Amino acid sequence: MSETQQETVGTPVIQVFALGGFQTNCMVVTDGEPAPGKHCLIVDCGYEPDELLSFVEEQELRAERVVLTHAHADHIAGLHELHSRLGPVPISMHQSEEDWMNDPMLNLSAALGLNVTAPMPSAFLSEGDTVGIGTVIFDVKETPGHSPGGISLVHTGSKNAIVGDSLFNGSIGRTDFPGSSFETLAESIRTKLYTLDPETRVYPGHGPTTTIGREMATNPFVPA
Numbered sequence: 001m002s003e004t005q006q007e008t009v010g011t012p013v014i015q016v017f018a019l020g021g022f023q024t025n026c027m028v029v030t031d032g033e034p035a036p037g038k039h040c041l042i043v044d045c046g047y048e049p050d051e052l053l054s055f056v057e058e059q060e061l062r063a064e065r066v067v068l069t070h071a072h073a074d075h076i077a078g079l080h081e082l083h084s085r086l087g088p089v090p091i092s093m094h095q096s097e098e099d100w101m102n103d104p105m106l107n108l109s110a111a112l113g114l115n116v117t118a119p120m121p122s123a124f125l126s127e128g129d130t131v132g133i134g135t136v137i138f139d140v141k142e143t144p145g146h147s148p149g150g151i152s153l154v155h156t157g158s159k160n161a162i163v164g165d166s167l168f169n170g171s172i173g174r175t176d177f178p179g180s181s182f183e184t185l186a187e188s189i190r191t192k193l194y195t196l197d198p199e200t201r202v203y204p205g206h207g208p209t210t211t212i213g214r215e216m217a218t219n220p221f222v223p224a
Helices: 050-058 079-086 095-102 182-193 212-218
Strands: 004-008 012-019 024-031 039-043 062-067 091-093 130-133 136-142 151-155 160-164 201-204
Touching (some): 012 160, 024 050, 024 201, 039 050, 039 130, 050 079, 062 079, 091 095, 136 182, 182 212
Parallel strands (some): 039 062, 062 091, 160 201
Antiparallel strands (some): 004 012, 012 024, 136 151, 151 160
C-alpha cells in the first residue's frame, strides 16, 4: 500500500494518495480536518483506488463531487469502483475530453490492453468556473497541453494549486500523446501557473509537491 501524504495549508486539507502502478496522485479535499459527516471533494481516481476509498469510508466523509484534472486512464480507472462503494457521486471535467471516458484509444488504456471505461460526467468545467467544498472555493484554470482538456484547481487564499499532469516537480507532463502539444502546455504553464504567487504549493498528478517559485527558477522544460 502506498504511503499517504497529509498536507495541511490554510483552510483546505488535501490528502494525497499515490494510486496504482503509475503512482497517480489522487486527492481528497476537505474544508478543515476530516471528520465524520464532513463533505469532501475527490480529485481524480486512478487504478487501484482502495486506499483512497477506504480513507473516505473510514473517516465517514460524504463525497460531494469528483473533479477530473483530465481523462487519461490513470486518472479515471477507479471511478466505477468509486461509484460502487460511495454511490453515484457527480463527476465534473472539461467537456473536450468527455468522449475519452468510454474510448480506450483516447484515454490511452487500449495501448496497455486494459480498455478502461468510466461513468460519464454530470457537469463540465471551464476557465472562470469555481469548485467549492464547504467554505473552500477553488478557481478553475484551463491548462491544456498534456491533454486538450487539462484543468487546474487554484485556491489563492491558502496558496494551493492542484495541477494534474500539467506541471511536475522539476518536469512537465508528457506531450508525445495524441492530443498533446508542448507549445500549448508551455503557454498554459507560463500564463496560468507561473502567474500565481511564487509561494503557491503545487500538487501534481505524479511525484512530490513543489512550489511555483521553485519551478519558475529551476524547471528545465519551461523556464520562466
